[in-house]
Amino acid sequence: MFKRIIYDNWTNIVPVISFWLTFGVFMAITIRALCFKKDFVEHMGNLPLEDQPGESESKA
Amino acid sequence: MSTVKSTNTTTIEYDDKSVRWFLVASVIWALVGLGAGVLIASQLNFWRMNFNMEWLTFGRLRPLHTNAAIFAFVGNMMFAGIYYSTQRLCRCRTASDLLSKIHFWGWQGIIVLAAITLPLGYSRGKEYAELIWPINILVAVIWLVFAANFFWTLAKRNEKSLYVALWFYIATIVTVTMLYVVNHLSLPTSFTHSYPIFGGVQDALVQWWYGHNAVAFFLTTPILGIMYYFVPKAANRPVYSYRLSVIHFWSLVFIYIWAGPHHLLNTALPGWLQTLGMLFSLMLWAPSWGGMLNGLLTLRGAWDKLRTDPVIKFFAAGVTFYGMATFEGPLLSIKSVNALSHYTDWTIGHVHGGTLGWNGFMAAGMFYWLAPRLWNTKLYSQNLANMHFWLGMVGILLYVAAMWVSGITQGLMLNGTVDQGTLLAYPNFLDTLQAIRPMMLFRVIGGGLYLIGFFMMAYNLWKTAKGGQPVNGTVEVESAMKEMTGSATKFRGYLNPPVVYSVLILGSAAVMIFGQGVAFLAGIFFTGVFTLAAISHFEFSGAKWSEWYDQLLEHGLTFTVLTVIAAAIGGMVQIIPTVTMQRAENIEGHLQIPYTSLELTGRDIYVSEGCYNCHSQMIRTMTPDILRYGDYSRLGESIYDHPFQWGSKRTGPDLAREGGDIQSGAELMRIGKRSNDWHYLHLMDPRQVSDGSNMPNYPWLIAKDAKTGTLMSKINAMRMLGVPYDIGLSEEEVMAEYNLQANEIVADLAESGVFVEPNKQIVALIAYLQKLGAFEDNTKVPKQDKPDTSLPFESVATATPANH
Numbered sequence: 001m002f003k004r005i006i007y008d009n010w011t012n013i014v015p016v017i018s019f020w021l022t023f024g025v026f027m028a029i030t031i032r033a034l035c036f037k038k039d040f041v042e043h044m045g046n047l048p049l050e051d052q053p054g055e056s057e058s059k060a
Numbered sequence: 061m062s063t064v065k066s067t068n069t070t071t072i073e074y075d076d077k078s079v080r081w082f083l084v085a086s087v088i089w090a091l092v093g094l095g096a097g098v099l100i101a102s103q104l105n106f107w108r109m110n111f112n113m114e115w116l117t118f119g120r121l122r123p124l125h126t127n128a129a130i131f132a133f134v135g136n137m138m139f140a141g142i143y144y145s146t147q148r149l150c151r152c153r154t155a156s157d158l159l160s161k162i163h164f165w166g167w168q169g170i171i172v173l174a175a176i177t178l179p180l181g182y183s184r185g186k187e188y189a190e191l192i193w194p195i196n197i198l199v200a201v202i203w204l205v206f207a208a209n210f211f212w213t214l215a216k217r218n219e220k221s222l223y224v225a226l227w228f229y230i231a232t233i234v235t236v237t238m239l240y241v242v243n244h245l246s247l248p249t250s251f252t253h254s255y256p257i258f259g260g261v262q263d264a265l266v267q268w269w270y271g272h273n274a275v276a277f278f279l280t281t282p283i284l285g286i287m288y289y290f291v292p293k294a295a296n297r298p299v300y301s302y303r304l305s306v307i308h309f310w311s312l313v314f315i316y317i318w319a320g321p322h323h324l325l326n327t328a329l330p331g332w333l334q335t336l337g338m339l340f341s342l343m344l345w346a347p348s349w350g351g352m353l354n355g356l357l358t359l360r361g362a363w364d365k366l367r368t369d370p371v372i373k374f375f376a377a378g379v380t381f382y383g384m385a386t387f388e389g390p391l392l393s394i395k396s397v398n399a400l401s402h403y404t405d406w407t408i409g410h411v412h413g414g415t416l417g418w419n420g421f422m423a424a425g426m427f428y429w430l431a432p433r434l435w436n437t438k439l440y441s442q443n444l445a446n447m448h449f450w451l452g453m454v455g456i457l458l459y460v461a462a463m464w465v466s467g468i469t470q471g472l473m474l475n476g477t478v479d480q481g482t483l484l485a486y487p488n489f490l491d492t493l494q495a496i497r498p499m500m501l502f503r504v505i506g507g508g509l510y511l512i513g514f515f516m517m518a519y520n521l522w523k524t525a526k527g528g529q530p531v532n533g534t535v536e537v538e539s540a541m542k543e544m545t546g547s548a549t550k551f552r553g554y555l556n557p558p559v560v561y562s563v564l565i566l567g568s569a570a571v572m573i574f575g576q577g578v579a580f581l582a583g584i585f586f587t588g589v590f591t592l593a594a595i596s597h598f599e600f601s602g603a604k605w606s607e608w609y610d611q612l613l614e615h616g617l618t619f620t621v622l623t624v625i626a627a628a629i630g631g632m633v634q635i636i637p638t639v640t641m642q643r644a645e646n647i648e649g650h651l652q653i654p655y656t657s658l659e660l661t662g663r664d665i666y667v668s669e670g671c672y673n674c675h676s677q678m679i680r681t682m683t684p685d686i687l688r689y690g691d692y693s694r695l696g697e698s699i700y701d702h703p704f705q706w707g708s709k710r711t712g713p714d715l716a717r718e719g720g721d722i723q724s725g726a727e728l729m730r731i732g733k734r735s736n737d738w739h740y741l742h743l744m745d746p747r748q749v750s751d752g753s754n755m756p757n758y759p760w761l762i763a764k765d766a767k768t769g770t771l772m773s774k775i776n777a778m779r780m781l782g783v784p785y786d787i788g789l790s791e792e793e794v795m796a797e798y799n800l801q802a803n804e805i806v807a808d809l810a811e812s813g814v815f816v817e818p819n820k821q822i823v824a825l826i827a828y829l830q831k832l833g834a835f836e837d838n839t840k841v842p843k844q845d846k847p848d849t850s851l852p853f854e855s856v857a858t859a860t861p862a863n864h
Contacts, residue, residue: 045302
C-alpha cells in the first residue's frame with residue numbers, strides 16, 4: 001500500500017485528506033459543543049468553584 | 061485518610077504534602093535551570109565563560125539548561141498543580157501516598173542524574189532527548205508511576221464528570237508516554253551509550269514529532285489544565301465558556317501532533333511532510349487562540365484585581381504570552397518565513413517568549429496562589445511579588461526583543477545576495493555573528509533580570525512558608541456520591557455506540573491500509589459496512605449524541621482511549637510511511653558512505669560534545685545556503701546517521717559539506733574543504749584561524765584517549781540498524797583499520813608541524829569532520845555493478861566515486 005503511495009505520488013493528496021479529516025473532527029466537536037444543554041454547561045463551567053464552601057484545612 | 065462523620069457524609073483529607081514538595085522542588089530547579097541559561101547565554105558573547113573546562117562548555121551545558129527548564133522546573137510545577145487540582149476536582153485524596161512519594165523522589169533522582177551525566181558528555185545527541193538510555197528507562201518507569209497514581213485517583217473519584225482541567229492532564233500523560241517511548245527507542249552499546257534505532261530522515265521526523273510535541277504536551281497541555289483550574293479560582297469566576305473548552309481541547313489534541321515537520325522545512329524531508337507540517341501549524345492558530353481567549357475572558361469582571369493581586373497579574377500576562385507565542389509559532393511555520401527565521405535567534409526568542417512568559421509566569425502565579433493555602437498563612441510580601449512581576453516582564457521583553465532583532469538581522473545577512481543573486485552579500489559567516497553580539501548581550505541582561513525575579517519569588521515563598529505551618533485541605537463528601545460513580549456505569553462508556561463504531565471503523569480501515577490481497581478487500585468491505593451501520597443506527601435509534609458524550613465525560617478510561625486515538629493519528633500518518641519507505645535500499649541518487657571505525661568514534665565525540673547545538677549537517681534547498689555551504693543535502697546522505705545531526709540552531713556554519721575525498725596516496729584519510737592542521741588549530745583555539753569566533757577551546761581533545769573498548773559493539777549495533785558493515789569483521793581487523801587511518805592523519809599533521817598521538821580524541825574527531833557529506837551516486841551505476849559499500853574499509857575506499 002505504502003509503496004503505491006510513494007511511487008505513484010499519492011503523497012500529494014495526503015495533506016488534503018488530512019486537512020479534511022481534521023476539519024471534519026473540528027466541525028463535529030463544534031456542533032456537539034454548541035448543542036450542550038445550558039444547565040450541564042453551567043455545572044461544568046463552575047466545577048472548580050463548587051467545592052469551596054465545604055473545603056477546610058487541617059494541620060499536616 | 062477519610063473519616064465517616066455521619067451516615068451520609070465522609071470527610072476526606074487531601075494529600076497536600078506532595079504538592080508542597082513538588083512546589084519547593086520546582087522553585088529550586090527553576091533557579092538552577094535559569095542560572096544555567098544565563099551562563100550559556102554569556103558564553104555566546106564571551107567565549108572565556110567556557111573556562112576551558114570540558115564540563116562547562118556551551119555544547120554540554122545547553123542540554124542541561126533545556127532539560128532543567130523543561131523537565132525539572134516545569135515538570136515539578138506541573139506535578140504540583142496536577143496533584144493539588146486533581147484531588148479537588150475528584151473530591152478525593154490521591155490514590156496512593158506511596159506512589160506519590162516514589163514519583164517525587166524518583167523524578168528528583170532523574171534530574172540529579174541528568175545534571176551529572178550531561179556535563180560529563182553523556183548524551184544521545186537529540187534535542188530535549190539527550191539523556192542516556194538507563195535514565196530514559198527510569199523516566200518511563202517514574203512517569204508510569206505518576207500515570208498509575210493519577211488514573212487510580214480518577215477511578216475512585218467522588219465527582220461524576222471530568223472537568224476540563226482533567227482532560228488536559230489525561231492528554232498530557234498518555235501522549236507524553238507515547239512520544240517519549242518512540243523517540244527514545246535505542247540500541248545500547250554500553251551502559252552509558254546507545255544509538256537511536258531511527259537514522260537520518262526517519263530520526264529527524266521522529267525527533268521533531270517528539271520535540272514539537274514536548275512543547276505541546278509537556279509545556280502546553282498540563283499548563284492549560286492548570287489555567288482552567290487556577291484562573292477561575294483566582295478570579296473567583298467560572299470558566300468563560302465551557303463549550304469553547306470542549307472545542308479547544310479536542311482540536312488542540314488532534315491537530316498539534318501533526319505539526320512537528322515544521323522544524324524541518326526547506327530540508328531534505330519529503331515535500332508532502334513539509335506541507336503537512338506547515339498546514340497543521342497554521343490550523344493550530346484556531347484552538348490555541350480559543351484557549352487563550354477562554355483563559356483571558358475568565359477574568360471578565362475581575363480586571364480590577366490586576367492592580368492589586370499579583371496572582372492575577374501573573375496569570376493574565378502568562379495567558380497573553382501563550383497567545384503571543386502561539387500566534388508567532390504558526391507564523392514561523394510558513395515556509396517562506398521559516399527560510400528567514402530557521403537556524404537564527406528568532407526561533408530562540410519565540411521559544412523563550414513561551415517558556416519565560418507562559419510557563420514561568422503561570423508557575424509564579426500558581427506558586428503565589430498556592431503557598432498561602434499550603435502553609436495556612438498570608439503571602440509574606442505582596443510588594444515583593446509585584447516587583448518580581450515587573451522585573452520578570454522587563455526581562456522577558458528585553459530578551460525577546462533582542463532575539464527578534466538578532467534573528468532577523470542574522471537571517472537577512474545570511475540570506476542576502478548581490479549581483480542578481482549570484483553572490484553572497486556577506487560571504488564571511490563571522491560578519492553575521494559580530495553583527496548580533498550587542499543583541500546577545502541584551503539577552504544576558506534580560507535573562508539575568510528574569511532570574512533575579514525568581515530569586516525574589518524563592519525568598520518570598522520561603523518567608524511565607526516559615527511564617528505559617530503546613531496544612532492539608534479537607535472536603536466533606538456525601539457517601540451516596542460514591543455509589544453514583546460506582547460499578548453500574550463502569551462499562552457504559554465503552555458500550556456507547558459512537559465508541560464501538562469508531563473502534564470498528566478504525567480497525568477495518570487499518571486492515572485495509574496494511575493488508576494485502578483478501579485482507580485488503582475485506583478491509584474495504586468492512587470499513588464501508590461499519591460506516592453505513594453507524595449512520596443507520598444514528599438515524600433510526602433516535603439516540604441523542606449529547607447523552608453519549610455525557611457518558612464519555614463520566615468514564616475516564618474511554619475518554620483516555622479516544623484521546624490516545626486523536627493524538628496518535630497524526631504521528632502514524634507521518635511516521636509509518638517514512639520509516640517504511642526511506643530506507644537505504646529505496647534511495648536513488650546520493651547514498652551515504654558508512655563511517656570507518658575511526659570516523660564513527662569521532663562522530664560519537666562530536667555528539668558527546670554537543671556540537672549539534674551550534675552546527676547543522678543539513679544544507680537547505682535555498683540559493684543563499686547553497687552559495688555559502690555547497691550543494692544542498694539529499695535525503696540519502698544521512699541515512700546511516702544514528703542520530704541525525706541536522707541541528708536546529710546555527711551559531712556556527714553548516715558542516716554538511718565539510719568533508720571530502722580520500723587523499724591521493726592515502727588509503728583511508730580524507731581531506732575536505734580544510735586541511736587537518738586547520739581543524740586541529742580550530743579545535744585548540746578557534747580564534748587562531750577564525751578571528752572573532754565565539755566557539756570554546758577544546759584542549760582536552762589532545763589529552764584524552766578516544767574510547768575504543770566498545771567499538772566492536774558499536775559496529776555490531778550499527779549493523780543491526782541496517783548500516784552495511786561486513787558481517788565477518790573481527791575486532792583485530794576493525795582496530796587495524798582504525799590505526800591505519802589514525803596514523804595517516806597523524807603523519808599528515810606532523811608534516812605541518814603538529815604532533816599528536818594517534819589514539820587521542822582529536823584525531824578521531826578530525827577524521828569525522830573530513831568525512832562529512834561523503835556519498836556515492838548510485839543512479840549512475842547499474843544495480844548489479846554497484847560498489848560494495850560494506851566494510852572492510854579498503855573496498856569503500858577504492859570503489860566509491862568522488863562526493864564533490
